[in-house]
Amino acid sequence: MDKVKLTIDNKQIEVEKGTTIYQAAKKLDIEIPVLCYMNLEDLGIENKPGGCRICVVEVEGRNNLAPSCSTEVWEGMVVHTHTMRVINARRTVMEFILSDHPKDCLTCAKSGNCELQDMAVKLGIREIPGQEYAEMSEYKVDFSPSIIRDLDKCIMCRRCEMMCNEFQTVGALSAFHRGFEAAVGPAFEMDLEHSPCTYCGQCVAVCPTGALTEKDHTRDVINALSDPTKKVIVQTAPAVRAALGEEFGMEPGTSVTGQMVSALRRLGFDYVFDTDFAADLTIMEEGTELLDRLTKHLNGDKEVKLPILTSCCPAWVQFFEHNFPEMKDVPSSARSPQQMFGAIAKTYFADKISVKREDLVVVSIMPCLAKKYEAQRDEFKLDGNPDVDFSISTRELAHLIKEANLDLNTLPVEDFDKPLGESSGAGVIFGATGGVIEAATRTAYEIHTNKKLEKLDFEELRGLDGIRSATIDFDGTPINIGIAHGLGNARKLLEDIKAGKSQFHAIEIMSCPGGCIGGGGQPIHHGDSSILKARTKAIYAEDAGKPIRKSHENPYIIKLYEEFLGKPMSEKAHHLLHTAYFDKSKKIEIS
Amino acid sequence: MSSIKVKLKEADLNKIKEICKSFDNKEGELINVLHKTQEHFGYLPAEVQEAVAQELKMSVAKVYGVVTFYSFFTMLPKGKHPISICTGTACYVRGADNVLQEFKRQLDIEVGETTKDGKFSLSCLRCVGACGLAPVVLVGDKTFGRVSPDGVKEILEQYKD
Numbered sequence: 001m002d003k004v005k006l007t008i009d010n011k012q013i014e015v016e017k018g019t020t021i022y023q024a025a026k027k028l029d030i031e032i033p034v035l036c037y038m039n040l041e042d043l044g045i046e047n048k049p050g051g052c053r054i055c056v057v058e059v060e061g062r063n064n065l066a067p068s069c070s071t072e073v074w075e076g077m078v079v080h081t082h083t084m085r086v087i088n089a090r091r092t093v094m095e096f097i098l099s100d101h102p103k104d105c106l107t108c109a110k111s112g113n114c115e116l117q118d119m120a121v122k123l124g125i126r127e128i129p130g131q132e133y134a135e136m137s138e139y140k141v142d143f144s145p146s147i148i149r150d151l152d153k154c155i156m157c158r159r160c161e162m163m164c165n166e167f168q169t170v171g172a173l174s175a176f177h178r179g180f181e182a183a184v185g186p187a188f189e190m191d192l193e194h195s196p197c198t199y200c201g202q203c204v205a206v207c208p209t210g211a212l213t214e215k216d217h218t219r220d221v222i223n224a225l226s227d228p229t230k231k232v233i234v235q236t237a238p239a240v241r242a243a244l245g246e247e248f249g250m251e252p253g254t255s256v257t258g259q260m261v262s263a264l265r266r267l268g269f270d271y272v273f274d275t276d277f278a279a280d281l282t283i284m285e286e287g288t289e290l291l292d293r294l295t296k297h298l299n300g301d302k303e304v305k306l307p308i309l310t311s312c313c314p315a316w317v318q319f320f321e322h323n324f325p326e327m328k329d330v331p332s333s334a335r336s337p338q339q340m341f342g343a344i345a346k347t348y349f350a351d352k353i354s355v356k357r358e359d360l361v362v363v364s365i366m367p368c369l370a371k372k373y374e375a376q377r378d379e380f381k382l383d384g385n386p387d388v389d390f391s392i393s394t395r396e397l398a399h400l401i402k403e404a405n406l407d408l409n410t411l412p413v414e415d416f417d418k419p420l421g422e423s424s425g426a427g428v429i430f431g432a433t434g435g436v437i438e439a440a441t442r443t444a445y446e447i448h449t450n451k452k453l454e455k456l457d458f459e460e461l462r463g464l465d466g467i468r469s470a471t472i473d474f475d476g477t478p479i480n481i482g483i484a485h486g487l488g489n490a491r492k493l494l495e496d497i498k499a500g501k502s503q504f505h506a507i508e509i510m511s512c513p514g515g516c517i518g519g520g521g522q523p524i525h526h527g528d529s530s531i532l533k534a535r536t537k538a539i540y541a542e543d544a545g546k547p548i549r550k551s552h553e554n555p556y557i558i559k560l561y562e563e564f565l566g567k568p569m570s571e572k573a574h575h576l577l578h579t580a581y582f583d584k585s586k587k588i589e590i591s
Numbered sequence: 592m593s594s595i596k597v598k599l600k601e602a603d604l605n606k607i608k609e610i611c612k613s614f615d616n617k618e619g620e621l622i623n624v625l626h627k628t629q630e631h632f633g634y635l636p637a638e639v640q641e642a643v644a645q646e647l648k649m650s651v652a653k654v655y656g657v658v659t660f661y662s663f664f665t666m667l668p669k670g671k672h673p674i675s676i677c678t679g680t681a682c683y684v685r686g687a688d689n690v691l692q693e694f695k696r697q698l699d700i701e702v703g704e705t706t707k708d709g710k711f712s713l714s715c716l717r718c719v720g721a722c723g724l725a726p727v728v729l730v731g732d733k734t735f736g737r738v739s740p741d742g743v744k745e746i747l748e749q750y751k752d
Contacts, residue, residue: 171650176659187655188637195652588642591598 006077021068036157037069038527047162099134108210115208144192146199146369153211160203168487172197200315200511201369201520217390224361225268232361233271239367239431239516242538246523247398248408253534258413276423278341279430283551286334287443288568307504314374315511325583333578342387343576364391367519393521422556425543432539433485433515434461437508449475482507611646670712675729679718687726693740
C-alpha cells in the first residue's frame, strides 16, 4: 500500500493513500467536528456525503475550504483544522442549518441526545442572523405504527437514506426535490406505512436530530399502571439488559438485568417476566420444526422447504413479505418470542391468576421499533384485544425509570418472577447475531442425537461479519448453518435460495447490525461501533453465567408443555405459537 | 409533487420494458431511461416510475428522487401547447416575471400545471440562448421574443383553434 506524508496542525503523519483528512486527523487525536459523517467501522457502514460542510478545514494552496470527511490526503499536504477562517465558516454553516430548523428543543424527543444540539453548543451559537426573514420549510408529520417522521427537523445528512438503501436494501427512503423543498422520504411522498418500510428503525438509530423518532408509548404504559382494574405484566427482551445501563451513564457492555427487574417492580408492574422465557419456547417450536423438515429431507422428501429461516425478527418478516412473497412458506412458522410470550400470558398465565384477558395488560420492553408494529398485527389479536398491548423501546424504558425518580446505579439486584421469568442462557443469546441459531443448535443437537452436548459455545457462529456460515456435525450428519445480519446481507442469501444455489439447512436472519443489540430502539450509538461490540460481549457473558444454558432444560418450559401445550407443534401450540405470512409486494396494475 | 393516477396498458408496460432494455436495464442509465420514457408518454406518472424501477431493479423512491430533482422531468401531462417562459438572468431583468404573472392570470393555472381543457401548460426554464430577444417565451417549438404582458393575449389567440 502506498503511503502519503502530510502535516495537520503542525503535526506530521504518514497514512495510507486514499485516507481522508478526517481519518488522518483522528489518528493524531485531532477531532474535527462532523455532522452528516458517520462511520460504523466494524460493520463497514460509512456515510460521507460531504453535504453539511461542518467538517471543513483549510488546505494550504487550495482556494476554498475542503470537507475533511470526503477529501483524500496527498503527499506534502498541509492542513489547518482550526484557523479563524475555518471557525468562522463552521459557524456560518451551522447558522444556515439552524435558520431552517425548528427551535422547539424543549419538547423534542431527541433533546439531550441530539447531535445538532451538541454541535450548536460546541460551536458557541448564540443567535441565528436573518432569522426574522427566513422562511421555514414545512412538511406534514408522518405517524407510522413504529416510527414518526418530522421532516422539519431533517438536516439532509442522508444517513437514514444510506442505512435504508445500502445496508438494508429496503429502498423505502430517498432524497427528493431540491433546495428548501428537499427532504428524505418514501416515493411520491407517501406515508411510511404504505411504503416498503420494514420498521427496522435503523434510520432512527442513525438520525442525528429529532427528524426520525420512535412512536412513544410511555404514556399508554403509565395509564395502564395507574388503572386499578388492570393487572399489568412486563416482558423484557434479552438485548435490553445489555444496553439500558448506558442511559444511566454506565460503561457500554454493563449488564443490568437485576437492576432493571427492580426498576420495573418499583414502577408498579404486577409481574416482571422475561422474553427470554419465550425465547426458550421459540427454540422448542422452531427447533422441532427444523428437525421435522430435516428428517423429511434426509428421508428423501423432495417437497420439504429447506433451508428453514428464523422468524423472530419482525422487520425481517416484513422484508420477505414485501420482497420475497413467493418464498413465504420457507421461514419457520414460529411466532417471535414477543408474540409467543403475549399468547401464553393471555391464556395460560391469565388462567393461572384468574384474570380475564381484557383485564390483563402485557407490556414488552424491546430493543426494537418493528416490535411496536408487530404487536399491532391483526393475526396477534383476539376480538381486537392484542396479545401484547404496548411495546416500548429500551430508550422509552430509560425515560420511564428516570421520570419515576429511580436510578439504575443505586437499585438492588432482583430476580424475575415465576413462571414466565425463568430462562436459559440460550434465551439470552437471542440478543446477538448468531444467537438464535446457536440456541437452536444446542437443543436440536441433543434431541436429534440423543446425546449430551460436550461444548455449548459455538464460537464459529459468533462474530460481526455480515454473512457467516458453519457446518455443525450432528453425530455424523453435517448441518450447514448460515447467518446474516442486516437485510442487505439477508437479501444475498435469499437470492441464492431462489436460484436453488443455497447449501444451507438453516439460516438465522436479523435486520439490525449486530442483531438486536444494535436495534432501532436501543440507546443511540452515535456511530460508535465499539458500543455494539461491548453489548455483544455482555450478552455472551450473561449466557456463560447461567446455570441452565439449553432451552429444553428450562423447568418452566417443561412444565408449560406438561400442563398446557402438550408437546411442541401440537395443535394447541400451533394455534397459539405459530403464524402465517402474507404477500405484501406491490404489483404493477395493468388495464 | 402533485400527480395523477393512471392505469398502464399492456402496451405501455412493454414500451417501458423496451426502453429499459435498450439501456441494458442498467441502474446507472436511469436519467437516460427517464428522458426516453417522458418523450414517449409526455410525462412521468407514478405508475410509469414504478415500472421503470421494477425493470432497472432499483427502489421507486430513488426513481422519484431523480424525477423531482431535475426540473425537466414532470409528473403532470403537458398541454397540447406547452408554454415555457425563460426566467434566466437576461429575461428576468427585462420583465419575464410580469409576463409569467400575466400567463398565469389569463390561463388561471400555476407553473407546472395544465389547463382543464388540456390545451396549455405552463413552465419556466433558464436561458434558451436568445438573450438578445429577452424576455423570451416558447410555445411548443416556436419562439416569441421581446414579449410584454400586453402581448400575452395575442400569443394565446394564435392557438385558439
